[in-house]
Every structure is written in structure tokens, then in C-alpha cells.
Amino acid sequence: MAIELNDDLIKLETKAWEEIQAGALTTDTAAAVQAAITEHAKAIGEDRFKVEAELKKRVRHPDA
Numbered sequence: 001m002a003i004e005l006n007d008d009l010i011k012l013e014t015k016a017w018e019e020i021q022a023g024a025l026t027t028d029t030a031a032a033v034q035a036a037i038t039e040h041a042k043a044i045g046e047d048r049f050k051v052e053a054e055l056k057k058r059v060r061h062p063d064a
Contacts (some may be wrong), residue, residue: 003046003051006040009037010055013059014059015029017028022055
């Protein structure tokens with residue numbers, strides 16, 4: 001079963017990924033993504049590492 005991700009989480013990770021690619025990731029962006037992942041994982045009762053992996057997969061490799 002696919003892990004449910006919300007639009008806000010996808011937007012945060014997309015911003016972080018764009019910053020990473022530009023060599024300009026800020027600690028504020030990274031912390032916001034990690035906090036959102038943890039909060040979302042708790043809300044849906046899923047392991048946070050699985051949520052993070054799914055999020056990165058969808059944002060960084062959307063065709064996979």
C-alpha cells in the first residue's frame with residue numbers, strides 16, 4: 001500500500017530538493033521538512049523513515 005502524502009509535505013520537499021540542486025539548502029528548510037515528515041508520520045501511524053523515503057522518491061524520481 002502506498003504511503004499517503006499531503007500537498008504541503010510535497011511542496012516542502014520540492015523546495016528542499018531545489019535548494020539542494022542549487023547548492024543552497026538552508027538549515028531552516030531542512031528542519032522544516034524533517035519536522036513535517038515526523039508530524040505526518042505520527043498522524044498517519046507510519047514509520048517516519050518510510051514516509052521520508054516515499055516523499056523523496058516521489059519528489060526526486062517522479063517517473064519511477
